[in-house]
């Protein structure tokens with residue numbers, strides 16, 4: 001069995017994995033990172049989206065062996081010491097989820113989008129999230145949440161307090 | 165579902181990859197971005213004995229200038245291709261069509277070569293490669309390199325001219341000179357969807373007339389097809405709405421579009437006519 005060394009949410013793991021093991025199964029079943037759900041068999045839904053070396057990927061379409069030597073960020077790696085990431089907070093405050101199944105993938109895809117485009121229009125947000133399906137919300141509030149988080153991420157909290 | 169078991173090799177060079185593929189035999193498969201292959205494995209629609217993973221063959225990701233042509237390495241990702249300055253300058257049709265493929269996460273992994281080797285008639289890039297008269301470079305351990313013209317590369321539904329022991333190294337795309345306008349017109353019902361029909365189009369204008377046009381169709385048969393009757397008709401005509409519409413009327417000639425839950429074959433023929441007129445119009449004003 002191939003041996004892999006992967007950094008996930010800041011911690012390094014070394015494991016023997018079967019070649020056919022999907023990255024998403026490695027994260028969930030081996031590392032207990034169940035924050036990343038699986039929604040389909042076809043790489044369509046985006047629920048399993050994580051960042052690999054900073055770029056969004058659908059972790060159901062990547063083998064665990066392919067993550068060898070790479071850095072993975074899941075939704076569990078976003079909040080620091082119990083403080084929510086601006087995207088997590090915005091999803092909560094803008095009611096951008098109902099059942100929440102799509103939310104981890106949505107947030108990771110949104111993070112990828114904001115890395116490339118710090119101030120996206122609604123249209124650009126919709127395009128950036130086109131690989132992520134939500135069966136509950138109708139997307140309106142998701143778009144609003146991403147726009148709000150983008151604003152906060154452009155202006156760090158400290159500055160916002162002094163300029164209302 | 166979980167894929168069936170397979171052996172796995174991760175070569176670092178093209179030579180190693182060819183050797184591994186030859187050694188693994190007929191039931192081995194090349195793994196590129198995995199954006200088509202992984203779902204097939206998960207659905208157990210494919211169960212190769214071995215996967216030869218090209219992910220770490222860095223040489224295959226290169227995009228380079230070869231005087232009159234661009235060489236796009238097979239493992240250049242969609243994400244890379246649509247942003248590449250050389251592609252945008254000399255093969256903007258590829259950049260435009262690639263931007264319509266799937267979604268950002270799929271484009272981070274999926275590759276130019278994988279999308280061509282997969283030979284899916286609903287894929288956007290095969291018609292583009294055909295319209296641009298691209299040349300495919302393949303290599304095997306036993307027979308070395310060979311070149312395959314785009315017109316010969318797409319053999320049948322999901323079938324390319326690649327032999328089981330061959331790796332697609334990359335694609336040579338002649339640069340379009342000054343005077344060419346390009347457009348990819350894709351029709352799909354929802355976001356992140358495959359083309360019901362697509363039209364790849366390049367038009368060269370000279371003094372208010374169309375000097376030459378190249379038109380190829382996505383999903384109008386088991387392989388991408390060149391709309392030769394459209395090209396012949398429009399050459400030499402003045403740039404006008406009516407000439408583009410008349411040219412579009414010829415788009416479905418000689419095609420055998422599939423009928424499925426997205427549309428009947430008659431509907432696809434209708435789409436090909438309308439979308440071709442639109443694509444010509446857009447390319448001529450690009």
Ligand SMILES: Cc1cc2nc3c(=O)[nH]c(=O)nc-3n(C[C@H](O)[C@H](O)[C@H](O)COP(=O)(O)OP(=O)(O)OC[C@H]3O[C@@H](n4cnc5c(N)ncnc54)[C@H](O)[C@@H]3O)c2cc1C
Pocket residue numbers: 042043044193194195196197198199200201202218238239264265266267270273274275276277278279281282286287288289326330331332333356357358359
């Ligand atoms: C949700 C979703 C939506 C999509 N939407 C679109 C779309 O709108 N338009 C579109 O065009 N595509 C779409 N795709 C497919 C996408 O473009 C894939 O990237 C592409 O089809 C396959 O490229 P890949 O690199 O992932 O190849 P893989 O999946 O790794 O391989 C595909 C096939 O090609 C063979 N192969 C790959 N590379 C080589 C090589 N160098 N030499 C020899 N054989 C090789 C493999 O053995 C395999 O049989 C979509 C995919 C998904 C998951």
Ligand code: FES
Pocket residue numbers: 037038039040041042043044045046047048049058059060061
């Ligand atoms: S579970 Fe990965 S895309 Fe649906």
Ligand code: FES
Pocket residue numbers: 096097098099100101102103133134135136137
């Ligand atoms: S909140 Fe239920 S799928 Fe998006």
